[in-house]
Amino acid sequence: MAASTSKRRYTPKKKKSNAILGPTSMKWIVGLFLALILIIFVYQKKDYVLYYLGFKSNHAQLSEAERKFEDQRIKDVVLAHKGKTFGIDISQYQGEIDWDNLEAKEELFEIKFVIVRATAGSKKRDIKFKENWVSLTKTPYIQGAYHYYRPDENSTEQANNFIATVKLRKGQLPPILDIEKMPKGQSMERLKEGLQNWLTLVEKHYGIKPIIYSPEKYFEDFLQKDFPDYEFWIANYNPWKENIEPNYLLWQFTEKAELHGIDELVDVNVFNGDVEKLKRVCLKK
Template identity: 75%
Template sequence: MAAATRRRYSVKKKKSNSIVGPTSIKWMVGLFLVLLGIIIINQSKDYLLYYFGFKSKHSQLTATERKIEDERIKGIVATHADKIFGIDVSQYQGDIDWEKVEAKDELFEIKFVMVRATAGRSKRDAKFKENWLALTQTPYIQGAYHYYRPDENSTEQAQNFIQTVHLRKGQLPPILDIEKMPKGQSMARLKEGLQNWLTLVEQHYGVKPILYSGEKYYEDFLKEDFPEYEFWIANYNPWKENIEPHYLFWQFSEKAAVLGVDELVDVNVFNGNLDQLKKVCLQKSSLK
């Protein structure tokens, strides 16, 4: 007798009462992470841009942005009441009326000014000669800096600065600005070039130059290899409130409003008072 054929019944799965399934959870987590990333990048954009060697180019701010930046500057000035402040300029600030220069609303008192002199092996800042000469007629302590181009010859870059800038007693030591990553060489070779520039310039002026860079660049590439040098560090992070004890200068904003200047200006705090800054300056002229 043939075995009875068993019927197979399909088992229906119970529908989950949960509205949110595994796929929905993944989408929600992903969306949260994207939104969190956008918030972090937006709030830290100046810091991140500086790490990669870019400065944002704002010719003007909205009224709200201006208020926020002024409040930040005001807060840092109050926190550093025992220290002094100054600005740095280049051809990007255009024509400057030095007789009118002072911080708008007197947010801070300008005591020193750094001026870009040269860049790379052959460029001279279009406004350097004009700014440098005008500053000698002001009470500000003045300094000059060179913008280093990583893939250009370091000896030629040093000569460009030396031939352009004649420092006198009472002026700041020469300053080397390094922001960019090299494209045609390794970081090791870049550091050799930086050291060559620093050595040649020190031999000429008789004083160690100051190194300028962004805080992340300094931490990652310069701190360990240039321990004998003073640093001028840029960090525009809105959460940073104090200059680090081992920094000579801190550039904390690139958006200061200054009378006599149509464009926005970088503002810096020196890690000390006026008498201490004078001790940093050259004790004799470099003119030979």
């Protein structure tokens, strides 16, 4: 009988992995690295971030860094819109205006139009409107007037307030409705009905379709689909946005410009065309 031999089991040795880190570890490292870069960027640009997000008042004095940043952005936007038309909008918050010396600093752009706040809500009239409006008639600027809409006040009374305050004539911009706020005492659908009522009453009185002013996000979320027959003047101060959208009539790209002739900060706007096109938008009679 042959002797039995027991076979040893062969257990292969595990090879040492050349990979130091697995995919999951690499993702964590990349994520932490990107987060660190973001933190450093935000810290270095904290003034600009706070400024863009609106935590610093339009009427507050800008820091030297903020002023430099905003001046450069205005310059970039102006250079990107050669052949377009620039203008400003004002209200009582700009105080006394030296119309004889009104101009952009360093003559960066030529002011061709000025839009003035006339009314707000059902009863308020801008305390500087009459003075600004009369002064404007003695200047070469194309002029326009806007109404600040208060969502929870009667739309007919608001339309009547604007109509009673503003006398438009040939060569001036159409009436403008400024809507920025959400309603507190009614639904969004009811607000839209009120806006349409204001627009209809004002168009009937002046014989021309009004322009609607709105922040860009508000326009995209609530107005774009429901008011397709109207021209829009859109506000967007995003420092990375440099060009007016093709479907915007006007773009308000800053609320913090410094101009000769005005002590307070000012909104600056670009019209989507040359001055001849702007004149064609105005009242014909």
